[in-house]
Amino acid sequence: MAEQKIIFGAGCFWGVEAEFRRIKGVSEAMCGYCGGHTENPTYEAVCSGTTGHAEVVQVEYNPDEVTLEVLLNHFWCCHDPTTQDRQGPDIGTQYRSVIFCFSPEQELVARQSMDTMQASGRWRSSIVTQILPAGKFFKAEDYHQNYFTKCRMF
Numbered sequence: 001m002a003e004q005k006i007i008f009g010a011g012c013f014w015g016v017e018a019e020f021r022r023i024k025g026v027s028e029a030m031c032g033y034c035g036g037h038t039e040n041p042t043y044e045a046v047c048s049g050t051t052g053h054a055e056v057v058q059v060e061y062n063p064d065e066v067t068l069e070v071l072l073n074h075f076w077c078c079h080d081p082t083t084q085d086r087q088g089p090d091i092g093t094q095y096r097s098v099i100f101c102f103s104p105e106q107e108l109v110a111r112q113s114m115d116t117m118q119a120s121g122r123w124r125s126s127i128v129t130q131i132l133p134a135g136k137f138f139k140a141e142d143y144h145q146n147y148f149t150k151c152r153m154f
Helices: 013-023 043-047 066-076 106-117
Strands: 004-010 026-034 054-061 097-101 132-134
Touching: 004 013, 004 026, 004 066, 013 026, 013 043, 013 054, 013 066, 054 066, 054 097, 066 106, 097 106
Parallel strands: 097 132
Antiparallel strands: 004 054, 004 097, 026 054
């Protein structure tokens, strides 16, 4: 089966990227911006909260090696999907919990996964993750790519 991609927003993209890079079957995890209204946004503009973009990671994967369900489980476990526009100390719409899907099939699987996670009782509050059709993805500046490895933090 051909490579697939999906976009996850779960707070600051550095940790999310590192999480997905470790998964067998993921060929690429790229930091970027999605879901906004500004063409070619910069990190500074996205951080200002004026572009509407979220910090995201575009994940390319081989579905013969890793399922979308496995990727979604990693997504749910790498952040708190019950906090609106916030992950830890990072506050703003750019840190929202969001899944950008490239097909109706991905959206269906994502919604089923969200329902399963909500019913699991893992979180006391309701999941606020948005599940949306993928818009234009803008790759983040090079210094954001593989950031933790560059800084020897992960």
